[in-house]
Amino acid sequence: MLKPVCLADFEEHFLKSLDRNARDYFSSGANQEITVKDNVEAFNRYRLRPRMLRDVSNVNMKTTIMGNEIDFPIGIAPTAVQKMAHPEGEVATARAASSMNTCMILSTWSTTSIEEVAQANGSGLRWFQLYVFKDKSVTMDLIKQAERSGYKAIVITVDTPRVGKKLVDDRNRFYLPSHLHRVNATTDTSDNTQSSQEAQESLVHKSTQTMLDPKLTWDTITWVKSFTKLPVIVKGILTGEDAKLAVQHGVDGIIVSNHGGRQLDGVLATIDVLGEVVEAVEGRVEVYVDGGVRQGTDVLKALALGAKAVFIGRPVLWGLAYQGQTGVEEVLRIIKEEFKLAMALSGCANVTDIQLSLLAFEKRYSSKL
Amino acid sequence: MLKPVCLADFEEHFLKSLDRNARDYFSSGANQEITVKDNVEAFNRYRLRPRMLRDVSNVNMKTTIMGNEIDFPIGIAPTAVQKMAHPEGEVATARAASSMNTCMILSTWSTTSIEEVAQANGSGLRWFQLYVFKDKSVTMDLIKQAERSGYKAIVITVDTPRVGKKLVDDRNRFYLPSHLHRVNATTDTSDNTQSSQEAQESLVHKSTQTMLDPKLTWDTITWVKSFTKLPVIVKGILTGEDAKLAVQHGVDGIIVSNHGGRQLDGVLATIDVLGEVVEAVEGRVEVYVDGGVRQGTDVLKALALGAKAVFIGRPVLWGLAYQGQTGVEEVLRIIKEEFKLAMALSGCANVTDIQLSLLAFEKRYSSKL
């Protein structure tokens, strides 16, 4: 078997080894998949202006996020139903994150319980991604579980008042294999099987829609903050306007994200939004980004634009599909080494050396505000 | 048979089921088809800046056009000879429009009479698209028929002083099947058959050319307004200059349209013109747009740029070809649901929430005025 040398190599392995239902679910984006592609391609519109003849004999990638140190500024984004990628699912991911000393964000839609993931993650840094349920007690219970199990932040996804439209999932009538369950989805009404020809829709998506609260507002954020002491991070902010509102509502961090291009097709690539968000928050909260990060230079570019760290989603699933925990570690190791090399070759010995002047870019899209 | 999940799916069905003469006629654009393609692609130069954490539990798509309420701001553009797409033609379209509670614009070149369409449309909202004939009495008669049959506006096409050049129609020597007739074309000299090799041109187009008035001017608009109480809308405006003239000449509405790219190849995509026209009219008349609308986000973008509603042409023909009335309803239902989802995912509970700030865009073409 060919040993992968870059993250794109894992995608090939991943595509080969999973069945169509799973493969399409993980790969797809909303509608025409403009944004899912642009998330990756947009990084090419940012070019590097490396500095020479600085001492980079010791490149230090360490940073802190929400006050916790990690070895390198690349965390694991929350992705659903990881057991569909590998039997060990979230447990494998949690172990890999811990062994590499970076942060893992666990999805509400995990196929492993909050506590079991915590045990696998041990002393590692873990955050919990929260979907807000119609049933407030379910939401509160999830947060309490996360607190008890040592998760260090609540990451509220704010871009899913409704589930995005993915054509392939509609065509496949996406289903969960019968042995898998979304363990936190206590009121899941999908029967884990492919819906009949007549149904013509994904029962999983339908059930998701039914469970989640479409009335999500800034008051929801205030409500969550009122009964947890954990830092609250909002994931899915895509404008400077919302970033300012987030700061005003006391959030502790922002993840610039378009849900991997899976929600609203045609939104800007996250790297194209990052600068605007960073500018809007004026350093008052930490800003992170996910979407399309595939190489060490992508991380460098995101940090140059002001991100404190990036998160990767699909590549972790590719790593899982490849070799479980070892696969995820390999994915992290490769991009970590690429990032280290990119720092060295651009004259940055520490992450604080990574500045906006490192970039030249094509600003393709402008708004009229 | 694969159930279509997006409008592009219908195009495939459509392309398969019709013969070349019809298929090419409906699909083609003028000359090199630059504009017909750009109408669709230009939407990708407009990217979304969605807002989060607004209450979108109730998304209301209702709006009014010319004072009449419709359930969602997506109407049916006028297209010719719909029986060539399905035996029930305009009757099927009229029923679908009515059952979905949106507006249908009937073409002068319909294969069903003005009155018959009105009956099929019932209490639905219908407008009549008018070609101005050399013979003034024909024109006046058409308007009177429309008034009598409950059409609520006259939509004058202003971009066709001559018929555009479509290479495929020239190559196919486009003809109407012998059982079909343009019922309003009382002086039609085409014999509904494919012209001989020697003729080397479409007799339908030639006849059209002969019947229509090439002397169409703003005075024609004044003349039409002088003998009808119906609102008069001009369809085919592509500059701010003409939009201002339209307002000065008392028109009630403007449809920004390039005739689906079928008249003058190389004109700007309609979405690229919309903003300029909206700015020019300064809210004095309603502005609509057609051309290249294929997805819910396209509608969102058009409304963000100031359109009161959009109209779709070819997708309706694809729906007809697919399953007649049911097919058209399915087309409307899919794009309506996509639009609703796009509103929810961009934080818009009502169409009035859809603002210019929702967009970031690449302004590719500028004029030197």
Add this chain to the structure above:
Amino acid sequence: MLKPVCLADFEEHFLKSLDRNARDYFSSGANQEITVKDNVEAFNRYRLRPRMLRDVSNVNMKTTIMGNEIDFPIGIAPTAVQKMAHPEGEVATARAASSMNTCMILSTWSTTSIEEVAQANGSGLRWFQLYVFKDKSVTMDLIKQAERSGYKAIVITVDTPRVGKKLVDDRNRFYLPSHLHRVNATTDTSDNTQSSQEAQESLVHKSTQTMLDPKLTWDTITWVKSFTKLPVIVKGILTGEDAKLAVQHGVDGIIVSNHGGRQLDGVLATIDVLGEVVEAVEGRVEVYVDGGVRQGTDVLKALALGAKAVFIGRPVLWGLAYQGQTGVEEVLRIIKEEFKLAMALSGCANVTDIQLSLLAFEKRYSSKL
């Protein structure tokens, strides 16, 4: 045989019917053929802003160039060795130009004599394209022949102090078929046969190089003007700076041309240069353009940018290859009709109605002056 409906159709016919040596010679551009392709593609960066509701029942394409009326502003650019495209060569072209009442520019490298072409052209408008020879008496003699034979202007090509490098001609070792001769090339040392493997170059190009004067300067223009009363037009100007110099040196007209992309690869497309030249001359001399004109809308765009007329080169050769005189007439007829339609559909009844405001464009390349 398929009847061509647009100029691109002729290119297919042309490509099929000629042998590789001739086909490549006519089609090719210099080096990587960036400019030869961009000449055509650049027109797509100019989009139309058509005006509606103007009386276009009578579209008048007539104009004058250098004081002579032509039926439409599309002339025939000078191209070499036309008998290689059709046995009747320049005679066929001259008859077609005359019958269509437009201007033909005869190339110095014609395979028919100046006088014979004049006879075929009859009362038509003809100009003579002049290459300046090292041997001044040859140059003077050519001008005198042109004067005697009723040519109405001398068009001096100024972009060929050396012959451009065409890779395919180098690979083919381009040769003239043995029965053809450049009749004005009195000192031609090429033997009209394909050079041997060892020679590895085109003897035709080598001979051309030897005959032409590489010391061509503005003084040459002054010298030519000193002994002819005919208007002197310079062909090959590509900057505003040179356009101003041309006016200062008393030229009567300028053809913006990059020699069909055959001389210096990487120069701007002519349509991208036209505006700059028009601005520089401030109406003091007439400006024409050739290069990449393939459709009626291309002509419209060129006139909107300020050209008095356009000239077409390769399409005429395609017409020749297709059917000799009839083929050239058909080429001219098609683009003339397309131009007429484009005028009508953009609201222009006369060529003077064609203004810069008709265009929106992408200005891709800028200079730092």
Add this chain to the structure above:
Amino acid sequence: MLKPVCLADFEEHFLKSLDRNARDYFSSGANQEITVKDNVEAFNRYRLRPRMLRDVSNVNMKTTIMGNEIDFPIGIAPTAVQKMAHPEGEVATARAASSMNTCMILSTWSTTSIEEVAQANGSGLRWFQLYVFKDKSVTMDLIKQAERSGYKAIVITVDTPRVGKKLVDDRNRFYLPSHLHRVNATTDTSDNTQSSQEAQESLVHKSTQTMLDPKLTWDTITWVKSFTKLPVIVKGILTGEDAKLAVQHGVDGIIVSNHGGRQLDGVLATIDVLGEVVEAVEGRVEVYVDGGVRQGTDVLKALALGAKAVFIGRPVLWGLAYQGQTGVEEVLRIIKEEFKLAMALSGCANVTDIQLSLLAFEKRYSSKL
């Protein structure tokens, strides 16, 4: 065998004749190879504005670099292990450079000794490219060898504190054929064989990494200058900021280079950086450029942007692979003749006539400084 007529032809020959290990090593760029491709493509974003009617009967390409005259401003960039391209390797290159009277830069990683190359180069102009070793005595010894052997400048590569990541080399586990040695790499620990499956990396690259000094700083430049009287040129500068620092640290020249896209993928194309560097140095030192130069017009563009000369790397290897010394001479002859033609066709009789006004360009990437 087809005789090559342009440099791209040599690439084909080269690709065919070498084995995969060598071919990939020479061709590849870092990671996704964005920059290696952009180096070439970026030249197309620079278009020419040629001037006409200047006397170009005598085109003089001579120039000086660091005070030494060369026949044309195209030198040979340093490339490693040239014997892998042809048995005579650097000796063949040195003879070709000398016979064509241009400058050759010898790589530290040559497979021929500094002295042997000097002998082959004879009275030719040669510079020595220096990698700074951890072991300072090795570095000093190399400089002394170069001085003794008549090299006229020391070119310090500053962009390689670590070796870039080339995916193909990782996949191939790049190795040197056992009969070849990097003669200056006295502490080379690679065993010249393909590493085992387990090793999964290039031992050559690993050894390189071990030998080179990652602490390279501006102090290193000062240190080198302190014990050599030769001019010191820094190769690998990619920002105006570093160019200013270079001048402040007393360097004598700058080569704008991104190491042929082999170090940090995603850096700007060198032609896109050149103008910024030229502006920053304000004429205080000579500026050269390498990367993507494949045609005469590329040289013209680089000089128009302010380069004193360009250097070509890969095309020389292609020439070697093709026919050793003769092949390199042919490569140089072709691009020299193309450059001469480009000068003539743009109105430049001397290299000093090549000015910025010769260009129109698309400035795609901007920095926020």
